[in-house]
Amino acid sequence: MKFLSIADAISRRSGEAASFLLIVAIIAITYEVIARYLFNAPTIWANELTVYLLGILYMIGGAYTLYLKGHVSIDILYVRFSPRTRAISDLLTSLCFFLFCGVLLWQGIEYASASVIGGETSGTPWNPPIYFLKIAIPLGASLILIQGVAKFARDFSTAVKGR
Numbered sequence: 001m002k003f004l005s006i007a008d009a010i011s012r013r014s015g016e017a018a019s020f021l022l023i024v025a026i027i028a029i030t031y032e033v034i035a036r037y038l039f040n041a042p043t044i045w046a047n048e049l050t051v052y053l054l055g056i057l058y059m060i061g062g063a064y065t066l067y068l069k070g071h072v073s074i075d076i077l078y079v080r081f082s083p084r085t086r087a088i089s090d091l092l093t094s095l096c097f098f099l100f101c102g103v104l105l106w107q108g109i110e111y112a113s114a115s116v117i118g119g120e121t122s123g124t125p126w127n128p129p130i131y132f133l134k135i136a137i138p139l140g141a142s143l144i145l146i147q148g149v150a151k152f153a154r155d156f157s158t159a160v161k162g163r
Contacts, residue, residue, distance in 0.1 A: 007150035008067055014143050015064020018057050025053040045126040052133050059140030061145040087158035094152050101145045107135035 032046035065071055078086060114120075115131040122130050 001153065004150045004153060007146050010065040011067035011069065011147045011150075015061050015067070018060035021060075025057070025136045028053070035039045036068070044124070045128075048122060048124060048128070052128075052130065055133055056136040059136040060143065062140050063143035065142055066147045066151060083158055084162045087155040088154045089114045091152065091159055094148065094155070097148055098145075098152075101141055101148060105138050105141035105145065108134075108141050112138055125155055 028049045032043055033052075036050040037062070078089065081089065090135040112131065112134040119129065120131055120134070121127045133159045
């Protein structure tokens with residue numbers, strides 16, 4: 001099915017793109033550690049930048065993690081189920097997933113819109129704009145929702161066909 005391969009490609013590419021934020025965060029942390037402990041010259045911006053970058057990575061990386069089947073699950077019973085029973089279990093729990101994603105998307109859009117319109121900044125001495133961080137909320141919700149629909153379609157197929 002074309003949708004499934006497109007959803008997987010979007011999740012994979014967005015996750016790979018977002019992973020570069022981790023590299024920038026590591027550089028900022030390393031810079032801060034060197035500046036603070038070797039030169040006794042801590043910065044204001046490095047810690048805040050790291051928090052923002054990792055927040056964006058967390059939101060954008062959710063779809064990639066779902067694509068890789070890397071989200072936390074309780075495997076004590078689940079691993080003993082047949083593929084069909086696992087798919088049915090996943091279909092039942094997907095109701096909670098879609099409700100969560102829907103609320104996150106809806107509220108995220110409102111939250112991000114208010115931030116962009118208001119030109120929101122952090123309010124710290126560095127005071128960078130933070131609307132880019134808040135835009136990551138509905139963007140991440142949209143990405144994970146797309147991958148969730150693909151997972152739902154796969155689970156439905158497995159539940160019906162048994163494989």
